[in-house]
Amino acid sequence: MQKKCPVSDIEIMEKNCQFCGELVELFTGEYRVKCPKCKNYVFRDKASCAEWCPYAEECFGKKS
Ligand SMILES: [Zn+2]
Numbered sequence: 001m002q003k004k005c006p007v008s009d010i011e012i013m014e015k016n017c018q019f020c021g022e023l024v025e026l027f028t029g030e031y032r033v034k035c036p037k038c039k040n041y042v043f044r045d046k047a048s049c050a051e052w053c054p055y056a057e058e059c060f061g062k063k064s
Pocket of ligand 1: 018019021035037040
């Protein structure tokens with residue numbers, strides 16, 4: 001069984017790549033996206049969903 005974030009509304013969040021400044025778009029449910037310009041991963045601000053989402057640990061791959 002696959003666990004998913006209980007987020008149903010699709011929202012697009014724009015974020016500037018921290019490496020090259022390119023504007024990239026993150027969709028709801030994505031916590032990282034590959035920058036089309038410099039090919040580095042741009043991460044969503046972890047504080048946004050990790051604080052309340054019960055599956056945040058699995059999303060972010062955190063292991064104790
Ligand atoms: Zn970039």
